[in-house]
Amino acid sequence: MSTHTQRNVVLSSHTDWWTINWGAVFASLVFIYALSWLIFTLSAAIGFSIVEVPEIKHIDTKSETLTVSIALYGWYILTAWVVYLLGGILAGKLSGNIDQRAATLHGVVVWSITIVIAVVLASMGVNSLLSSAAGAIKTTATAGTNITKAVSSGKEGAISQLPSSLQPLIASIKQGIKKGASQDEKKLEKAAEQIDPQALGLIATALIRGDEQEAKEIMASNTDLDEKEIDELVGSVKTKAEKIGKDIQRKADEARGYAAGILWLMFLSYIVALIAIIFGARYGAKKLASSVQQA
Structure with a gap:
């Protein structure tokens, strides 16, 4: 009986692909932010564990900064891909709709809400990346x-x-x-x-x-x-x-370059996140369709 009911729900929602399952959206949001925090704490723990502080006279500031920047950018974008991909899969499977368009819609909605939440958190000084960008821009703009x-x-x-x-x-x-x-x-x-x-x-x-x-x-x-x-x-x-x-x-130029780097990182990571969550949501809907057909 339960299998028959589930199949009816999926088929009835197939035609109304624009209908959003807000429960799936909320679950995906919670998962994305929880996993993001977990990866953040893991990254911090690994960073403090493996980073060695060299003697001052042996520090090459330019090469060290370049290496850290490349590693940070790569890790941040990879994290965005993994987190949003898994969040998209969860949203797609919980949406109750096997239509690929519905899955894409759920993914885009979740992605959009994460940006809105990030902006709100940044305005309160909670989101470190956005706050750093805003601070650097403000420093550059008010230098004179x-x-x-x-x-x-x-x-x-x-x-x-x-x-x-x-x-x-x-x-x-x-x-x-x-x-x-x-x-x-x-x-x-x-x-x-x-x-x-x-x-x-x-x-x-x-x-x-x-x-x-x-x-x-x-x-x-x-x-x-x-x-x-x-x-x-x-x-x-x-x-x-x-x-x-x-x-x-020189300090104003450094602040401007720092702000530009953070903003480019944010832009690229959000584009990667959008692609990842759409791909994940469509994959989740595909897995849902397979499970319904097998049932």
């Missing part, structure tokens, strides 16, 4: 705006809000004002005390951008230094400003 915000925030505490990489340059500017070329020590001390943190930040920012004229104008309007003293001060800190500017640009 943080300085502007800091120097426009007012006099009190403005220097402390500036990036730490700017502090040596600001200290050199202030020290240069104190030393100066003038013999009037009181004048130099007054100039060093007179210039406020906001102006120092603007001077440092202008020098990093390579705009010496703007830096000189800010110095002239905020201190009692003459043109010769300002020229000598700008010349003394120019090299340091260029070095800091290149360092900031």
